[in-house]
Amino acid sequence: MFKRLRRGAAILALLVSAACGGTAIPATKAQTTISVVATTTQVADLARQVGGDAVRVTQLLRPNVDPHDFDPSPADLQALATAQVVVKNGVGFEPWLDEAIASAGYTGPVVDTSQGVTLHEGHDEEEGHEHGEHDPHIWHDPANAKIMVADIEKALNQADPAHAAAYAQRQKAYDAELDRLDGWIKQRIATIPEADRKIVTNHDAFGYYLDRYGLTYVGAIIPSFDTSAEVTGKDLADLVAAVKKAGVKAIFSESTLPPKTAQALATEAGTQVVGGENSLYGDSLGPAGTGADSYLGMMRHNTDVIVGALGG
Template sequence: MGSVFILISDPRGDTLRIRALGPALPVLAAVLVAATACGGSSSADNTGGSGAMKLKVVATTTQVADFARNIGGDKVTVTQILKPNVDPHDYEPSPADIQAIADADLVVQGGVGLEKWLDQTIKSAGFDGTVVDTSKGVAIRKGGEEEEADGDPHIWHNPGNAEIMSRHIAAAFEAEDPADKAAYAANLKTYTGKLRQLDTWIAGQINSLPAGGRKLVTNHDAFGYYIDRYRLTFVGSIIPSFDTSAELSGKQLNSLVAKIKSTGVQAVFSESSLPPKTAETIGREAGVKVVAGEDSLYGDTLGPAGSAGATYLEMERHNTTTIVTALKG
């Protein structure tokens, strides 16, 4: 079956050419027609009352959306596709996501294959603007399986990488909106300072642990960049993959329990976006503490507003405090 396109006009008189995906055509068409009939994102809607147009930015993940807000400040409006505590690995875009991308000036992604759904979504939206891959220039950790061919996508868990990601965002904003270049540069400088302070603080906290006690067992392989940066020992993960859809076999589970016992691991850490049941089973079998609930680590996603992981800076502080407290026993 060939591709099906919908041609509609937005309030500015431009024609949007949007490819519908198979059986979703009727729903998608209804959503898009309703959105444009209601006026979409007009100039008046995008000024914040200042009279000046703001850049319309679509950010894929919670992390890059947070970076974009910090760098863009009041010069941008950020539409965040992934919501807090939603697993990004198996996400399925909605018609609203397609419409947001169709209306955007810029799309910002984490990269390294994390958003496997993004390329098709961009095509479906007919978007031909700038796509900012924030992973460019980051030293990528290797993947261990075929589905991890691009490498480990959890690059933000090293604040140095977050700094690189933020620089890409600032450069893209400046290119798209040169009149506000000074504002973006100032915001980048301020945020870079906070990231460097965070890095120093985390290093000090981890270094307060005995060298032999810096051992980590997590839900899945999301913390490799953090482990490398702060020189922890990775004992194992409940899901032995970067992708949370992978499953742990009975043999692997028994092997992990034995490894926890033999290495003297103090705790098993669950993650906010994953159910803690398997972690609790392994902790019970190994006879060690399981960190779950409100103390869960934020791995793939930030938390909701008001939570301990509502922003990138808060997330990394929460994770570090939780790890250090648990490993001190």
């Protein structure tokens, strides 16, 4: 993963040195915005919502890119080197970030948006309980998104007190949108017959959503938070058996993962796959124009897909 990162570090040193005499570009009175680097599509959108016109957000991960396989480029390192604030998801979701920050020479604040979130543990498909690894997909619960937004607002306030009132106002307005979103999702999920509120996805990415809205986790094709985890024949056979036993109405494919395994498993289990334009957005927001290119849009898209497939 880090071969290109290390190679880029040398290039970065020359770029930054040429641009600003070997040091990161400092904030000046002439600047009207501050430079924010956000790791994932989700935290980048939240940073834009809070920061508004007072921030310039550089987003490292692009839509539909698997964050587990991300390899920072020299341009990413340059963005980190000249940032004034870095925003991350946390909970180990960006295992490449610490080395990227060190290679870039960035020494400013790093906002961990998971601070204050009550973390969940992973599901054990056979026993139905949780195991020790913490789930990093915290944004799938709007209540957690409010905490993430508060973490971002606090950091922007500290980095740029001149715009503190504007950041606070934007946070308050966005919190209200998150509350409306939460209420709308609850109403939509309530239309699904209780016996059909059962979920199977490509990987274990939706635990916070399921717990928030009373859906049952039956299993995942990749029984891990990490999409690069290995899957055994026994894993798939056990999942087929669980799907048949539970009478699962649909298996949901995800936008960042190929649908072939989901299709084969669904055929074996006698159920349908929901994919293509109706794929769920698990690890990434959608590209521009999909309707899922913002946090609010992504949550609405996923909810509409789930409700539609499960008979709501």
